[in-house]
Amino acid sequence: MVDRAIIDEIRMRNDIVEVIGEYLPLQKVGRNYRALCPFHSDTHPSFYVSPEKQIFYCFGCQKGGNIFTFLMEYEGIGFYDALKKLGAKVGIEIKGKARGRYEHLYELNEIVADIYHQILHQPQGKVGLEYLHQRGITDTTIEEFKLGFAPTYARLIVSLERKGYRRDDLLKGGLIIGTHRELFRNRVIFPITNPGGRVVAFGGRAIDDQIQPKYLNSPETPIFKKRANLFGLSFAKRPIIEKQEVMIVEGYFDLLMLYQNGYRNVVAPLGTALTQDHGLLLSRYTKKALIIFDADPSGIAATIRSIGQLLAHMDVRVVELPPGTDPDAIVRDDPAQLRNLLDRAVDFIDFIRLNREVKDVSDEVGLITDLLNTIGQTKDPIRFDRYLKRLSMAFGISEATLKKNLARKEHRSESVEEPIDKEAKLLFLALQSDEYLDAIRKAASPQDFTNPSYESLKGFIFSSNPIDLPMVIENLSPDLKGRLLRFSIGGGGISLDDYRKGLYEFHLDRSLKRLQAEASRLAREGRLSELKAKQREIEKIKKNLLSIEEVVDEA
Numbered sequence: 001m002v003d004r005a006i007i008d009e010i011r012m013r014n015d016i017v018e019v020i021g022e023y024l025p026l027q028k029v030g031r032n033y034r035a036l037c038p039f040h041s042d043t044h045p046s047f048y049v050s051p052e053k054q055i056f057y058c059f060g061c062q063k064g065g066n067i068f069t070f071l072m073e074y075e076g077i078g079f080y081d082a083l084k085k086l087g088a089k090v091g092i093e094i095k096g097k098a099r100g101r102y103e104h105l106y107e108l109n110e111i112v113a114d115i116y117h118q119i120l121h122q123p124q125g126k127v128g129l130e131y132l133h134q135r136g137i138t139d140t141t142i143e144e145f146k147l148g149f150a151p152t153y154a155r156l157i158v159s160l161e162r163k164g165y166r167r168d169d170l171l172k173g174g175l176i177i178g179t180h181r182e183l184f185r186n187r188v189i190f191p192i193t194n195p196g197g198r199v200v201a202f203g204g205r206a207i208d209d210q211i212q213p214k215y216l217n218s219p220e221t222p223i224f225k226k227r228a229n230l231f232g233l234s235f236a237k238r239p240i241i242e243k244q245e246v247m248i249v250e251g252y253f254d255l256l257m258l259y260q261n262g263y264r265n266v267v268a269p270l271g272t273a274l275t276q277d278h279g280l281l282l283s284r285y286t287k288k289a290l291i292i293f294d295a296d297p298s299g300i301a302a303t304i305r306s307i308g309q310l311l312a313h314m315d316v317r318v319v320e321l322p323p324g325t326d327p328d329a330i331v332r333d334d335p336a337q338l339r340n341l342l343d344r345a346v347d348f349i350d351f352i353r354l355n356r357e358v359k360d361v362s363d364e365v366g367l368i369t370d371l372l373n374t375i376g377q378t379k380d381p382i383r384f385d386r387y388l389k390r391l392s393m394a395f396g397i398s399e400a401t402l403k404k405n406l407a408r409k410e411h412r413s414e415s416v417e418e419p420i421d422k423e424a425k426l427l428f429l430a431l432q433s434d435e436y437l438d439a440i441r442k443a444a445s446p447q448d449f450t451n452p453s454y455e456s457l458k459g460f461i462f463s464s465n466p467i468d469l470p471m472v473i474e475n476l477s478p479d480l481k482g483r484l485l486r487f488s489i490g491g492g493g494i495s496l497d498d499y500r501k502g503l504y505e506f507h508l509d510r511s512l513k514r515l516q517a518e519a520s521r522l523a524r525e526g527r528l529s530e531l532k533a534k535q536r537e538i539e540k541i542k543k544n545l546l547s548i549e550e551v552v553d554e555a
Helices: 004-013 016-021 067-075 079-089 103-120 123-134 139-144 156-162 167-172 233-243 252-260 276-282 297-310 327-333 335-343 348-355 361-375 381-395 399-404 422-430 434-443 452-461 469-474 478-490 496-525 528-546
Strands: 027-029 032-035 047-050 055-058 148-150 187-193 199-206 215-217 246-249 288-292 315-318
Touching: 004 079, 004 469, 016 032, 016 047, 016 055, 016 067, 047 478, 055 469, 055 478, 067 079, 067 469, 103 123, 103 148, 103 156, 103 167, 103 187, 103 199, 123 148, 123 187, 139 252, 156 167, 199 252, 246 252, 252 327, 276 297, 288 297, 297 315, 297 348, 297 361, 315 348, 327 335, 348 361, 348 381, 361 381, 381 399, 422 434, 422 452, 422 478, 422 496, 434 452, 434 496, 452 478, 469 478, 496 528
Parallel strands: 246 288, 288 315
Antiparallel strands: 027 032, 032 047, 047 055, 148 187, 187 199, 199 215
């Protein structure tokens, strides 16, 4: 358990604008910064960062929080790993390991990756090491990606039971089948990491081409979902951001050969077709994709399918390789040839048009319809119009005709903001600065605020402790957290004098309601003399209320 003071120190010594600016191109807008949101398909900047309050919030998908929240969401890591990463940036070392719900599975995979890697350099792994060398993989790349080898029997159960793991853990981690059979046998092993760099699964390539399937991946587990992971992404994140383009290849060896030849912004799907989830994940880092799949019928078909999945989130171009080749072979035979091919990458419309067999008008109509449906995936109206113009030029058909024949349904989910009531506004304002906090503590009490939804806020505001907005946000319910973030980023503030007037008006209003309730009780009990005294108090408060401009409602 890390001391709260250390957590606060790390948070305060890291500037949220500086940290988020390493991942996103932030633009200064007034007192805040903004960018396209990395957490949903954003077409107009809706992601805001407040340097003053050290928080972020997206008005599109409603994600928000502090510096830890951003890193956890963006990197796909837990709080402890985010804490260690931010601590390292400011020279504070966090020792030990997190104990999340599935931490034992992460640790299990790390141990297994070490076992396979060690075997690769032992006599029983010699055949695997020779195979990697034959494929052109250098020792440096082997070490960097921690490649390994799974022999016929790696003694995983014996080794891991000695470390306190049960067979059920190995089953849950997808490492064994049944009671004892190891999943990977006689295969070169590729550890698969999540965006945060932790091993979540494995891929294996048979060293004998007679063994089927040739490639085998771990099954899905509590920490591994194929549609949410890409091989090499933890290595490629920074280069992708720097180059503002991602290269997507089909297989492990394609990626490794490109990587060791200087192409570091490269990722590969894990034996599955690219999905829109992959597109959304990659769009956190760039809005440009370059597909480099094998130049065979299956590779071309996979490219066409992938274009439709990626186009919802990013621009797509395709590198056309010589027939029957793949990126691995090209870069091994002639690295300069790959550079030339990259420079001649084609627009996705041209690629699909040139790789679909068209024998007659019916085929051409089918092709145009498919292309219309493909470009209809994009959510950005400007990009859509650009693609439509490109399609019109490619086939000599007017844009009006294409639009008429496109059954394009817009599904725009407008987020309806819950109106902020008076209690919420006064409490939210109190958290914006020490002056407002001091004012509410002097002019009001917890009993004035009767809405049970705000009990947690009252606990912070009416304590004697200093208030730290990011820390408060961490400890609120998701709904209240979102409302406070939206208010804090979006403004809605008033002057301190008006706030004091608003508090006074609020206090009078609460007093009026209390006195009116007491007057009703006295009337029911027939206590007329006391009732008249209460009525005089009520009239006095009403006069005071009329003299106050209701600045809180008008602000």
